[in-house]
Structure formats: structure tokens, C-alpha cells
Amino acid sequence: GIVLELLKEAMVSKLGDTKGFLIDGYPQELKEAEEFESKIGEPKLVFCLDCSAETMSSRLLMRNQSSQHSDNTETIKEGIESYYQASKPVIAYYERKTQLCKVDAEGTQEDVFLEVCKTIDSFLK
DSSP, X not given: OHHHHHHHHHHHHTGGGOSOOXXXXXXXXXXXXXXXXXXXXXXXXXXXXXXXXXXXXXXXXXXXXXXSOOOOHXXXXXXXXXXXXXXXXXXXXXXXTTOEEEEEOSSOHHHHHHHHHHHHHHHHO
């Protein structure tokens, strides 16, 4: 509830200055998606950056090497499994509403960024 209220406040304060909002990592669970829609409204577009568990794991391990994170391979594996379990219903929910855009995230950061930008640009036209 607190995250949703903070999002709502931030969004309302910028309504006149923007074409839209990009919210990273939210909603993570179906309940959050339903609450977002009831309190703020339906999103026009939802991205799912789709990559394998192996790609996620290797990226998280690289992140750990360049930061203060101390996750090990087992912790990362458990986190990825939890992510998949929580995100499946959210992805299915938005697929039914035809608001979901799956982006192949196996490529480089630049490739994925360009694909997201291209989708947003075509959506805003």
C-alpha cells in the first residue's frame, strides 16, 4: 500500500509535465496490479523483459562483482525462482488484457534498451 501511495503522489505531481510514466519493477504480484488499476488506472502498456534464468543469473553475478551485493549462486537461483512464481500470474493477467509487450532481453543492454525505446516510440505515435 505504501509503495502504491508513493507512486500515485509522484505521478499526480507530474501529470501536466509528461506523456506518461515508466515504472520499473512494479507490479511484482497480481494483487499489486489489481490495486494499481483500482487506485490509479489501467496502464496503457506493460513491458516484460524476457530472458532465461541462466541469463538473469549471470547478470546478477556480474552485478555482484561490481557492487556491494553479496548474493551467491544459490541465493540468486532462489530469487529467480521466486520471481518466476510471482510474475507468471501478472504476465498472464496483462496478456489477457493485451497490454503486455514482451521484449527479448537476451541481447546486450543496448539492444534491449533500443527495443524498448522503439516500442515506446511506436506506441506514442
